Amino acid sequence: MTLKSIQTPLLEVSGLCTTFGAGNASIPAVRDVSFTVNKGEVLGLVGESGSGKSVTLRSILGLSRRYGTTTGSAIWRGENIVETPEAQMRKIRGGEIAMIFQEPMTSLNPLLTVGLQIDETLKAHTDMSASERKKRAIEMLDVVGIPAAASRLGEYPHQFSGGMRQRVMIAIALAARPKMLLADEPTTALDVTIQAQILDLILSLAQDFDMGVILVTHDLGVVAQTCDQVAVMYAGRIVEQGTVRSVLRAPQHPYTVGLMRSVPENVPPRTPLYSIPGTPPSLLSLPSGCAFAARCTHKTEICETSRPDLAGAGTGRSVACFNQVKNEGGAAA
Amino acid sequence: MNDPVLEIRDVSLSFRGKRTVLDVIGNRPARNVNALNGVSLDLKRGETLGVVGESGCGKSTLARCIVRLHEPGGGQVLFHGKDVFSSDERTDRTYNRRVQMMFQDPYSSLNPRMTTGQILSEALRVHEMCSEDELPGRLASLMDLVQLPKDALEKYPHQFSGGQRQRIAIARALAVEPEVLIADELVSALDVSVQAQIVNLLLDLQERLGLTILFVAHDLRLVRHVSNRVAVIYLGRIVELGDSETLFAKPSHPYSQALLSAAPSLDPDDKGKKIHLEGELPSPLDIPPGCPFHVRCRHKTPKCTTELPRLRPIPGRGAVACHHAEEIENA
Numbered sequence: 001m002t003l004k005s006i007q008t009p010l011l012e013v014s015g016l017c018t019t020f021g022a023g024n025a026s027i028p029a030v031r032d033v034s035f036t037v038n039k040g041e042v043l044g045l046v047g048e049s050g051s052g053k054s055v056t057l058r059s060i061l062g063l064s065r066r067y068g069t070t071t072g073s074a075i076w077r078g079e080n081i082v083e084t085p086e087a088q089m090r091k092i093r094g095g096e097i098a099m100i101f102q103e104p105m106t107s108l109n110p111l112l113t114v115g116l117q118i119d120e121t122l123k124a125h126t127d128m129s130a131s132e133r134k135k136r137a138i139e140m141l142d143v144v145g146i147p148a149a150a151s152r153l154g155e156y157p158h159q160f161s162g163g164m165r166q167r168v169m170i171a172i173a174l175a176a177r178p179k180m181l182l183a184d185e186p187t188t189a190l191d192v193t194i195q196a197q198i199l200d201l202i203l204s205l206a207q208d209f210d211m212g213v214i215l216v217t218h219d220l221g222v223v224a225q226t227c228d229q230v231a232v233m234y235a236g237r238i239v240e241q242g243t244v245r246s247v248l249r250a251p252q253h254p255y256t257v258g259l260m261r262s263v264p265e266n267v268p269p270r271t272p273l274y275s276i277p278g279t280p281p282s283l284l285s286l287p288s289g290c291a292f293a294a295r296c297t298h299k300t301e302i303c304e305t306s307r308p309d310l311a312g313a314g315t316g317r318s319v320a321c322f323n324q325v326k327n328e329g330g331a332a333a
Numbered sequence: 334m335n336d337p338v339l340e341i342r343d344v345s346l347s348f349r350g351k352r353t354v355l356d357v358i359g360n361r362p363a364r365n366v367n368a369l370n371g372v373s374l375d376l377k378r379g380e381t382l383g384v385v386g387e388s389g390c391g392k393s394t395l396a397r398c399i400v401r402l403h404e405p406g407g408g409q410v411l412f413h414g415k416d417v418f419s420s421d422e423r424t425d426r427t428y429n430r431r432v433q434m435m436f437q438d439p440y441s442s443l444n445p446r447m448t449t450g451q452i453l454s455e456a457l458r459v460h461e462m463c464s465e466d467e468l469p470g471r472l473a474s475l476m477d478l479v480q481l482p483k484d485a486l487e488k489y490p491h492q493f494s495g496g497q498r499q500r501i502a503i504a505r506a507l508a509v510e511p512e513v514l515i516a517d518e519l520v521s522a523l524d525v526s527v528q529a530q531i532v533n534l535l536l537d538l539q540e541r542l543g544l545t546i547l548f549v550a551h552d553l554r555l556v557r558h559v560s561n562r563v564a565v566i567y568l569g570r571i572v573e574l575g576d577s578e579t580l581f582a583k584p585s586h587p588y589s590q591a592l593l594s595a596a597p598s599l600d601p602d603d604k605g606k607k608i609h610l611e612g613e614l615p616s617p618l619d620i621p622p623g624c625p626f627h628v629r630c631r632h633k634t635p636k637c638t639t640e641l642p643r644l645r646p647i648p649g650r651g652a653v654a655c656h657h658a659e660e661i662e663n664a
Contacts, residue, residue, distance in 0.1 A: 191387040196595040221597030262529040264558035275529035
């Protein structure tokens with residue numbers, strides 16, 4: 001703990017807000033999100049669809065600029081990249097901060113060979129010569145575990161399976177040796193066996209290259225097995241944050257507790273599963289109080305009227321709730 | 334509970350590939366995708382049978398064969414002892430009514446131009462389930478059954494969330510009072526908390542209506558939760574079949590072991606305790622000789638590369654298709 005707090009964080013996001021549309025139809029997709037990622041650390045962002053996980057990632061890289069407005073700051077090497085002009089941002093994207101997208105089937109260009117797509121990144125972000133670039137491309141395909149890498153450089157994405165395409169995506173992302181990797185559900189479309197391989201790969205690369213990783217996922221199991229820190233998002237906000245062990249072992253926000261309990265693990269078979277009542281609120285008409293209040297089992301009067309801040313709750317933990325849950329762990333004890 | 338409702342006997346299916354230019358030059362015949370290679374299963378009355386495996390292993394093809402969306406190349410599907418692909422059964426619509434399928438994608442399995450009411454009444458009319466006067470009452474009771482509000486009948490599919498659409502799909506399947514439900518990745522596209530709601534609904538309906546369910550999914554935790562028995566499929570063959578709790582607690586086939594250990598546990602302390610499965614599923618165009626799993630198996634011996642293991646019962650466990658099931662148990 002002490003060591004980590006002395007270290008300057010690699011990426012420091014604070015008060016990040018992204019809103020789409022304007023006026024009555026404005027949708028606050030990300031509301032006041034703050035976190036830090038250190039070197040070699042993996043942060044998991046979890047939540048249901050529509051909770052703002054992906055938009056958070058995209059806002060950091062300025063990918064949501066065309067559709068919405070982002071405020072707040074994301075400090076990268078002393079600079080707030082939320083305000084960095086587009087031209088300069090292009091140098092950072094793919095070079096210093098790389099991103100892996102969710103669908104390996106659609107995020108590769110079907111008309112270009114895999115070799116060319118890795119080469120593009122290197123051309124844009126390094127001063128390597130053509131032969132060096134080719135060497136690096138082969139090396140990267142090798143690192144991500146694609147057999148016979150040299151002969152596959154000239155192949156097109158359709159000649160690869162889903163797992164292999166995701167590996168190619170990772171190879172492209174990591175080719176320019178980024179210091180930070182943003183992975184948006186990198187394994188959701190894959191089978192569990194391939195998922196395990198890809199996650200192991202990301203973890204070992206994070207260690208080898210001393211890279212920070214933000215892993216967006218909706219699978220709490222993936223978080224448990226890969227991340228160091230975790231932030232749980234609900235309706236655009238972080239509701240609980242802390243080390244994976246502490247959050248999953250003893251969740252304190254009623255939403256995290258609900259999420260944990262709805263996973264069928266350590267539940268007697270064929271008994272009703274716990275499910276959080278109701279549905280997430282529409283982002284168009286968010287309640288004035290806590291966004292989770294309508295579905296919350298621990299709700300009191302104050303929850304309806306005022307919004308809880310993300311406040312410290314013991315070592316390295318913060319929870320945005322007036323009535324934190326005590327000793328009601330959903331995790332395997 | 335013990336008489337089989339559906340018997341699947343040695344079903345195999347291969348899809349004809351196109352003969353490519355390269356095949357012509359190389360003087361090779363067109364290649365076939367062997368999706369199912371002799372699958373035998375019994376579905377007993379009132380049980381839930383889970384089917385798991387990686388994508389491309391033939392889970393969905395099996396489900397589609399059962400509801401006659403594909404005709405198997407070999408083998409039989411017997412429903413109450415009658416072959417559903419024989420000519421007199423083919424023309425008989427009652428089988429379609431009694432065995433209903435629910436699909437994975439809640440966004441493409443409902444007609445976007447029809448309201449929920451129209452979708453459901455179409456099913457009721459086609460199978461002549463009730464007279465026109467009774468229709469509104471039936472629709473209302475179906476909405477109750479799947480816990481959707483009454484005004485949902487007037488709405489179009491795009492007005493619903495993913496979970497609600499799967500409820501409509503369940504209502505459509507249940508409208509015609511089936512005996513067997515085939516659920517092909519019913520909840521895969523949904524968030525965990527919504528998944529839980531749909532699974533609860535399915536378990537509750539099964540209890541109340543005495544349904545038999547074939548539950549195809551790749552989420553192992555979920556399959557463990559809902560199933561009485563589980564079949565693990567690898568490259569169109571069943572490699573392990575057994576009682577759900579036994580199979581999940583002590584998987585016998587090396588593939589089941591690897592598959593189960595790849596599922597990420599919720600306990601952070603399990604980090605790094607996985608059995609690693611090397612490589613990917615071989616292409617069904619080109620299935621390895623001998624045991625199809627031998628190329629990825631940690632326990633392979635020369636026998637595995639030449640001889641196909643049969644699915645055989647192992648005392649105290651289910652049936653396993655592995656030459657070395659006994660030795661591996663203690664490994």
